[in-house]
Amino acid sequence: MSSFVTGATGFIGRFLVSELVDHREGPIFVLVRQSSIHRMETLIQQWTAGSTKTKVIPVVGDLSQPGLGVDPAWVAEHANKIEHFFHLAAIYDMTADDATNDAMNVDGTRYALELAEALDVKCFHQVSSVAAAGDYHGRFDESMFDEGQPLPSPYHRTKYESEKIVREESKVPWRVYRPAIVVGHSETGAMDKIDGPYYFFPLIKRMRDNLPSWLPLVGIDLGDTNLVPVDYVAKAMDHIAHLPDRNGEAFHLVNPEPQSTIEMINSFCAAAGAPRFATPIDRSLTAGATGLLPSALRPNRIFNALVRTAPAHLILDQTLGRAGIPAEVVGHSSFSAVFDSKATTKALAGSGIDVPDLESYARALWSFWEENLDDSTAKDKKTRSALKGKHVVITGASSGIGKVTALKVAQAGGIPVLVARGKDKLEETKATIELRGGQAHVFPCDLSDLRAIDDLCERLSSELPSVDFVVNNAGRSIRRSLKLSHDRFHDFERTMQLNYFGAIRLIMGLMPKLHEQRSGHIVNISSIGVQTNPPRFSAYVASKAALDAWSNVVASEVVGHGISFTNIHMPLVRTPMIAPTKMYDKFPTLSPAQAADLVIKAMVEKPHEINTLAGNAGAVAHTFAPKAAFRVLNLAYQVFPDSAAAKAKTGPTEAAPEVAPAPEAGTEGAGGRESEQILMARLFPGVHW
Structure with a gap:
């Protein structure tokens, strides 16, 4: 059983390759730019330390080139020999511009699909994102895709378009995985970049260092978000990818229970020893009243629409931006959709793979950031x-x-x-x-x-x-x-x-x-x-x-x-x-x-x-x-x-x-x-x- 992985040096990719090495036999081919060979060799040593049954083999290529720039002779030699093609190389960054998102997410997916078809792989595994659901309001299940949802940013748009390419153009069987916001490892806290909730960590650190932890702060109910640790995502992908008869399906790698954004922030405040936020009015008291309003007039929708405007961006850049929090992150800090993950839950039944509570690993995430990423x-x-x-x-x-x-x-x-x-x-x-x-x-x-x-x-x-x-x-x-x-x-x-x-x-x-x-x-x-x-x-x-x-x-x-x-x-x-x-x-x-x-x-x-x-x-x-x-x-x-x-x-x-x-x-x-x-x-x- 052989696999090909793009984005192996990326955050999710590194953990997925580790899972494949631990649980699967056969060679694992990993795409790498010529300039990154040295770094890849270091990672290969880490992945295969103590393992004799699996080999990780670098394949020189480039995400920006047709067919990923892989040598045609190599393609001819390995045609019909690779069962699983995992495409993870992409931009996972809400602040990236249109050109970067298009090049990495859209063109990169099309080129990856070209290579997978030339290799005649048994299954193409596309790592998409819940961002493909855009600003859909309501329950979004795993059978849904094109629901006319608004796509409010280049990131949302290109995640949608790249998944659409796989669904409509792939000549080989496919499976799609839509992770929520991916954070560090639930045990070690390991993370390799600042993204998602990590943008708020410097502000939490300032609060911790300058305010007493018992001081109550007033917060705003920003709606619900959804975080999952990278080890859950990697384990779930490895398990589902090797299940029979699941081609043509999408899987939501999300927390089945949506997390309140303010509760998420408070979990990290508690881990840091910083003061926490209290919302003066509990949403349970207002849910009934706001539920009677047209969706366009509900507070969360009005707030999210306002913070995405140019004047709001200017204000946010001069305020929260000085604390390292991009305006784009504030505008997309919560989800309007609730992501149904029944198909994923069923696929993982009996595997022992599930999403841990954020409270159980928030300190690990905070400690790793403070020690390594701050x-x-x-x-x-x-x-x-x-x-x-x-x-x-x-x-x-x-x-x-x-x-x-x-x-x-x-x-x-x-x-x-x-x-x-x-x-x-x-x-x-x-x-x-x-x-x-x-x-x-x-x-x-x-x-x-x-x-x-x-x-x-x-x-x-x-x-x-x-x-x-x-x-x-x-x-x-x-x-x-x-x-x-x-x-x-x-x-x-x-x-x-x-x-x-x-x-x-x-x-x-x-x-x-x-x-x-x-x-x-x-x-x-x-x-x-x-x-x-x-x-x-x-x-x-x-x-x-x-x-x-x-x-x-x-x-x-x-x-x-x-x-x-x-x-x-x-x-x-x-x-x-x-x-x-x-x-x-x-x-x-x-x-x-x-x-x-x-x-x-x-x-x-x-x-x-x-x-x-x-x-x-x-x-x-x-x-x-x-x-x-x-x-x-x-x-x-x-x-x-x-x-x-x-x-x-x-x-x-x-x-x-x-x-x-x-x-x-x-x-x-x-x-x-x-x-x-x-x-x-x-x-x-x-x-x-």
């Missing part, structure tokens, strides 16, 4: 000026804060030098950076081994032209009360070994290089605990306090050579370090991207310290009212009990991960105590309880 770092001139071409050594760069910091450094034109124990994860991060046009270096090292650090410093000093920044991010956290630590002195030894001795060994090893350069800036990821002294973190806080004190002393000795330090008293961050402590899921936390933004700020502005309001309040309380401060902390000690994991008796030989998880909080916090815990967490946000 380009605010690249747009900041001051940041680019400070980091462009600079070598930034980052420890603990395999995940969490370190990884996201590396991505942001590369985005600003810097060269991250990735240091951690796991080489494979570092190589993955390096590959990601290089695919985006950046540069990175990988230096694996066990930072709990002082001799290994010495070797690392020697290599960094000799192999890099400069060491401009050092970010001491790798760390170990242990949450355990003193009463449970009497036979666990190794807890204190291990935290000091990595958090203190490892960090200063690295700095001292690089000091000759920094003195030679007469420049260099060290950023230490310290902890809010140094300022607040939370109970049960004596081993962790002591190690971070030691690093703070050492850096403060050394800073005065080396400042004359242009060497400086910043200590970031980092609040609680949602990283692998805290993931096992489930009570933290309900606490206010920074995302890794927010923490990485603080690291970028430390490198650009080079302040002596970066603190939070809660951390400063804790430091002031300990200075001016120490007895009261310890009373409050003792209350927290009673409210947050030791966990079952902390009480476990484990010996000094247990493994020492580079980033050790804080233990689970156990079940003692159930009921009323849980509400006390959440109250404490909100009163003192970011503190490690």
